[in-house]
Amino acid sequence: MATRAKLHPTQIAALEKAPTGIKGLDDITEGGLPRARTTIVCGGPGCGKTMLGIEFLVRGAIEFDEPGVLIAFEESSEDIAKNVSSLGFDLKDLVARKKLLLDYVPLDPSEIHETGDYNLEGLFLRLQTAVESVGAKRIVLDTLEALFSTFSNQAILRAEFRRLFTWLNDQGLTSVVTAERGETTLTREGLEEYVSDCLILLDHRMQEQISSRRLRIVKYRGTKHGADEYPFLIDEQGISILPLTSIQLQHKVSSERVSSGVPAMDEMLDGKGYFRGSTILISGTAGSGKTTLSASFAAATCERGERCLYIGMEESGDQLARNMRSVNIDLERWIKKGLLSHEAWRPTQFGLEMHLLRIHKLVDKLKPQSIVIDPITNLIGGPNSREVESMLMRLMDFLKGAHITTMMVSLTEGGQSLETTRIGVSSLADTWVLLRDIELNAERNRCMYILKSRGMAHSNQLREFILTDKGIELVPAYIASAGVLTGSSRVAQEAREKAEALDRELGMRRRQEEMTRKRLVLQAQMEALKAELAAEEQAMEENSREYETRRLQGETVRKKMAKSRRA
Amino acid sequence: MKKTGKLGEVVHLRLYVAGQTPRSLAAISNLKAICDKHFAEKYEVEVIDLLKNPTLAKDHQILAIPTLVRKLPIPVRKIIGDLSDTERVLIGLDIRQPGAKAVQAT
Numbered sequence: 001m002a003t004r005a006k007l008h009p010t011q012i013a014a015l016e017k018a019p020t021g022i023k024g025l026d027d028i029t030e031g032g033l034p035r036a037r038t039t040i041v042c043g044g045p046g047c048g049k050t051m052l053g054i055e056f057l058v059r060g061a062i063e064f065d066e067p068g069v070l071i072a073f074e075e076s077s078e079d080i081a082k083n084v085s086s087l088g089f090d091l092k093d094l095v096a097r098k099k100l101l102l103d104y105v106p107l108d109p110s111e112i113h114e115t116g117d118y119n120l121e122g123l124f125l126r127l128q129t130a131v132e133s134v135g136a137k138r139i140v141l142d143t144l145e146a147l148f149s150t151f152s153n154q155a156i157l158r159a160e161f162r163r164l165f166t167w168l169n170d171q172g173l174t175s176v177v178t179a180e181r182g183e184t185t186l187t188r189e190g191l192e193e194y195v196s197d198c199l200i201l202l203d204h205r206m207q208e209q210i211s212s213r214r215l216r217i218v219k220y221r222g223t224k225h226g227a228d229e230y231p232f233l234i235d236e237q238g239i240s241i242l243p244l245t246s247i248q249l250q251h252k253v254s255s256e257r258v259s260s261g262v263p264a265m266d267e268m269l270d271g272k273g274y275f276r277g278s279t280i281l282i283s284g285t286a287g288s289g290k291t292t293l294s295a296s297f298a299a300a301t302c303e304r305g306e307r308c309l310y311i312g313m314e315e316s317g318d319q320l321a322r323n324m325r326s327v328n329i330d331l332e333r334w335i336k337k338g339l340l341s342h343e344a345w346r347p348t349q350f351g352l353e354m355h356l357l358r359i360h361k362l363v364d365k366l367k368p369q370s371i372v373i374d375p376i377t378n379l380i381g382g383p384n385s386r387e388v389e390s391m392l393m394r395l396m397d398f399l400k401g402a403h404i405t406t407m408m409v410s411l412t413e414g415g416q417s418l419e420t421t422r423i424g425v426s427s428l429a430d431t432w433v434l435l436r437d438i439e440l441n442a443e444r445n446r447c448m449y450i451l452k453s454r455g456m457a458h459s460n461q462l463r464e465f466i467l468t469d470k471g472i473e474l475v476p477a478y479i480a481s482a483g484v485l486t487g488s489s490r491v492a493q494e495a496r497e498k499a500e501a502l503d504r505e506l507g508m509r510r511r512q513e514e515m516t517r518k519r520l521v522l523q524a525q526m527e528a529l530k531a532e533l534a535a536e537e538q539a540m541e542e543n544s545r546e547y548e549t550r551r552l553q554g555e556t557v558r559k560k561m562a563k564s565r566r567a
Numbered sequence: 568m569k570k571t572g573k574l575g576e577v578v579h580l581r582l583y584v585a586g587q588t589p590r591s592l593a594a595i596s597n598l599k600a601i602c603d604k605h606f607a608e609k610y611e612v613e614v615i616d617l618l619k620n621p622t623l624a625k626d627h628q629i630l631a632i633p634t635l636v637r638k639l640p641i642p643v644r645k646i647i648g649d650l651s652d653t654e655r656v657l658i659g660l661d662i663r664q665p666g667a668k669a670v671q672a673t
Binding site for chain 2: 107114
């Protein structure tokens with residue numbers, strides 16, 4: 001530290017930030033609003049500026065232990081402050097504990113006549129009292145421009161504003177000042193002349209009857225900040241800004257594999273399944289089995305004891321569970337165990353950013369290991385397909401960074417080439433499974449093949465995709481001279497082959513039987529000959545025995561004769 | 568300073584200042600002059616120094632200094648400034664001048 005050049009005090013102060021606690025805002029501003037400086041929040045009526053100011057104060061008090069003061073010049077501000085209770089913030093408690101002060105300053109221009117020189121010291125004193133009473137570190141003035149309609153001496157007003165902002169800074173207060181959007185200037189009364197530390201613009205527009213809110217940091221002196229327009233929404237938790245992380249393609253990836261839920265399919269994927277944290281696209285025409293495949297993936301995730309978030313935009317959770325039961329996929333079991341969360345909403349219910357923001361929030365809340373979005377094609381509302389693509393890319397980027405295995409289902413419309421997806425998402429996916437119907441002999445059967453799967457040796461074979469009551473079966477498609485046979489043609493062909501095989505077998509058996517018979521016959525003949533031989537030999541032996549006996553007899557007679565001769 | 572007013576009504580005025588600034592002092596002296604010269608009615612004036620009692624600013628939502636508030640008769644009127652423009656002060660206070668053309672109360 002000693003070797004660093006001495007920074008000018010205002011430089012050091014400018015880099016310090018006050019965290020807002022508003023979801024997404026601290027990311028975009030890289031820390032929060034400039035501390036001890038003034039931020040202007042401007043926008044049209046109803047765009048959420050008062051809301052932002054109040055949330056800044058309330059979260060400052062609750063989460064960062066920084067008491068705050070709200071000076072409301074309009075009745076509507078007071079109303080909004082009361083409504084903040086519906087967000088789950090206990091304002092009464094905060095006020096009682098002196099963490100928050102809500103000071104409503106009603107202004108009525110009709111009461112006031114100007115007769116000479118004046119200043120706004122009364123306002124300053126009021127602010128001082130308020131700030132001192134709670135030891136405030138944060139203050140919101142909503143809206144300063146109300147003073148313009150009350151006091152008509154512009155010169156005095158502007159001089160006083162200058163003085164005010166200096167005073168606020170000197171008090172070390174991190175201030176938020178709300179202002180109306182101007183036609184030619186950023187704020188209607190040109191307040192940005194006096195306050196140049198930070199200016200946030202809020203926008204609320206209607207796109208095809210769906211409301212869409214955007215936030216943009218027009219300037220933020222002395223720091224890096226996101227310069228894009230960020231979509232945000234206001235819901236029962238306050239303001240949430242879609243944190244559009246810059247797509248830097250620097251994720252760490254895993255080599256772990258996860259099952260698809262269909263063993264035969266895992267076989268096709270190098271024997272192991274999808275890469276964990278990868279993006280899988282399932283596309284196909286209507287009724288081709290995409291939802292079933294994604295449901296098996298979801299069930300497989302839960303079977304591993306991991307959490308899955310299933311976002312359905314076509315079917316309700318009940319309907320999905322019922323339909324999957326018919327193919328032996330039990331989703332209800334996992335829902336009961338809390339491993340599977342099914343969220344359903346209609347795509348037409350919200351604008352694109354709302355969809356993505358909701359998904360973000362759900363992912364943050366549930367922390368799933370895998371997610372299914374079924375289908376993504378509905379997110380495309382109107383002609384803003386480039387915006388959709390950009391949003392989806394950011395979503396996929398975010399999910400990849402969080403190592404969440406993502407499965408997206410895409411509907412290709414009949415008549416389109418199956419290998420185009422309407423919004424170019426296919427190039428973003430790591431694995432692309434195509435489900436296709438094959439028509440032959442007045443019958444349609446489902447087939448599937450893996451168009452691509454980065455990083456693994458995947459099968460390029462077409463498989464017939466059969467939904468049975470025992471689950472999904474993948475059968476190698478039959479390739480005959482007639483082409484690929486599926487369904488009943490395949491069954492017929494298989495039957496024919498079986499018959500042929502049976503025939504051959506029978507033929508074999510018959511020949512074998514014949515052989516056996518012949519052998520028996522020959523053997524019998526052999527036996528007969530053997531017997532003859534034996535008989536002959538016996539006869540021979542008898543003959544020789546007789547001969548021997550005769551010889552011996554002759555000898556005996558000769559001996560006897562010799563004997564009688566000698567005598 | 569008290570004088571009898573028209574219809575027996577008393578005019579209650581309150582002047583808010585902040586410390587002994589030149590403007591505040593000017594306002595006080597201007598007010599005195601106006602009261603002496605132009606008022607036919609009975610009036611009552613309080614001078615409130617907000618530096619000493621800042622919380623009193625809330626009574627009439629005082630933002631500008633100096634501010635002269637006509638509390639009675641109702642409706643409440645506020646006049647801001649150092650009161651150097653007598654005409655405007657009188658119009659603002661809607662006080663009838665002795666001998667002048669009657670100013671219709673609105």
